[in-house]
Amino acid sequence: xxxxxxxxxxxxxxxxxxxxxxxxxxxxxxxxxxxxxxxxxxxxxxxxxxxxxxxxxxxxxxxxxxxxxxxxxxxxxxxxxxxxxxxxxxxxxxxxxxxxxxxxxxxxxxxxxxxxxxxxxxxxxxxxxxxxxxxxxxxxxxxxxxxxxxxxxxxxxxxxxxxxxxxxxxxxxxxxxxxxxxxxxxxxxxxxxxxxxxxxxxxxxxxxxxxxxxxxxxxxxxxxxxxxxxxxxxxxxxxxxxxxxxxxxxxxxxxxxxxxxxxxxxxxxxxxxxxxxxxxxxxxxxxxxxxxxxxxxxxxxxxxxxxxxxxxxxxxxxxxxxxxxxxxxxxxxxxxxxxxxxxxxxxxxxxxxxxxxxxxxxxxxxxxxxxxxxxxxxxxxxxxxxxxxxxxxxxxxxxxxxxxxxxxxxxxxxxxxxxxx
Numbered sequence: 173x174x175x176x177x178x179x180x181x182x183x184x185x186x187x188x189x190x191x192x193x194x195x196x197x198x199x200x201x202x203x204x205x206x207x208x209x210x211x212x213x214x215x216x217x218x219x220x221x222x223x224x225x226x227x228x229x230x231x232x233x234x235x236x237x238x239x240x241x242x243x244x245x246x247x248x249x250x251x252x253x254x255x256x257x258x259x260x261x262x263x264x265x266x267x268x269x270x271x272x273x274x275x276x277x278x279x280x281x282x283x284x285x286x287x288x289x290x291x292x293x294x295x296x297x298x299x300x301x302x303x304x305x306x307x308x309x310x311x312x313x314x315x316x317x318x319x320x321x322x323x324x325x326x327x328x329x330x331x332x333x334x335x336x337x338x339x340x341x342x343x344x345x346x347x348x349x350x351x352x353x354x355x356x357x358x359x360x361x362x363x364x365x366x367x368x369x370x371x372x373x374x375x376x377x378x379x380x381x382x383x384x385x386x387x388x389x390x391x392x393x394x395x396x397x398x399x400x401x402x403x404x405x406x407x408x409x410x411x412x413x414x415x416x417x418x419x420x421x422x423x424x425x426x427x428x429x430x431x432x433x434x435x436x437x438x439x440x441x442x443x444x445x446x447x448x449x450x451x452x453x454x455x456x457x458x459x460x461x462x463x464x465x466x467x468x469x470x471x472x473x474x475x476x477x478x479x480x481x482x483x484x485x486x487x488x489x490x491x492x493x494x495x496x497x498x499x500x501x502x503x504x505x506x507x508x509x510x511x512x513x514x515x516x517x518x519x520x521x522x523x524x525x526x527x528x529x530x531x532x533x534x535x536x537x538x539x540x541x542x543x544x545x546x547x548x549x550x551x552x553x554x555x556x557x558x559x560x561x562x563x564x565x566x567x568x569x570x571x572x573x574x575x576x577x578x579x580x581x582x583x584x585x586x587x588x589x590x591x592x593x
Contacts, residue, residue: 345394422471483515
């Protein structure tokens with residue numbers, strides 16, 4: 173594969189391979205959705221480059237319940253588990269506290285202290301300050317499509333949402349039950365989770381196929397442990413979690429080994445410093461047109477609209493006809509859309525309905541997406557006097573090279589809502 177020398181100095185080769193795969197028109201729907209952004213920073217130094225995928229990923233999100241585990245979890249032990257996984261000390265009286273003596277946990281905690289501390293200093297704190305000054309008013313629901321389990325940035329941009337709806341191809345996995353894991357297995361499992369996050373924090377992009385391979389098995393497999401970690405490191409208290417699935421009408425039901433669904437998910441109830449209950453949904457589901465209409469996901473999300481939507485490093489998928497349904501859904505059911513240039517193309521926004529405000533710099537797409545350059549977007553940034561942003565986001569992840577577009581709907585989409593799933 174020939175990769176431009178200029179870009180090869182910026183992104184690791186395996187990630188460029190993933191980007192090139194996504195830019196190929198002939199790939200299947202799951203491959204087209206294969207690269208989602210988990211934003212971090214490059215402060216770990218030269219990363220170890222992971223090998224490119226040896227085989228194409230499956231055409232649909234994997235079936236859940238490869239191994240048995242709890243379907244629900246409630247009570248203080250849920251938050252204690254999240255803190256333990258995040259490298260934070262559980263309360264002294266918790267049964268989880270004894271597990272901090274497991275081999276590897278102290279190093280795990282030190283690594284996460286450094287990693288998340290630096291991430292907050294260089295990125296998340298700046299985003300929170302920018303959001304507080306810029307994103308008003310806010311809606312009760314927040315949509316983040318093509319997100320993977322990236323709660324950190326959903327929370328940084330939209331900390332006050334009552335309901336978060338995230339969707340990607342990464343498998344849901346199981347609710348962690350540390351007390352049932354054989355002694356001696358927790359340390360290696362923590363190492364696997366930390367390793368998957370190391371590549372996220374080092375590269376700022378992640379190839380979904382690689383993540384599915386790393387997190388598809390085991391008691392700490394899937395995205396639920398990662399969501400626990402992000403919630404705990406964001407200062408949240410996790411109240412409860414349950415595995416769910418959607419039927420074709422978008423009705424939420426308990427998941428289980430016998431449940432057939434095109435949208436398996438997890439529902440996590442948590443609270444922040446204010447003590448108010450908030451709900452996080454993550455669904456493993458295909459958002460391409462040939463799947464999303466049958467999964468019930470859009471019907472589920474419609475009942476929670478209108479929403480504030482976030483899109484970043486979305487592989488320019490909604491520039492393609494094959495993702496027109498999710499694009500049109502967001503345009504119809506969003507009160508505001510905050511995105512980088514890889515989200516909804518500028519041409520899809522009706523200027524009579526949307527007020528558009530650019531931020532940062534539009535330098536065009538990285539070289540592996542040359543077909544997605546938007547001349548009209550370049551003109552908007554040139555004449556719109558965009559305010560600078562001091563954090564990085566998207567494929568041009570370096571500070572002062574990133575772009576954001578805030579689109580605010582002028583019509584009835586801007587009304588408040590009291591959503592009920």
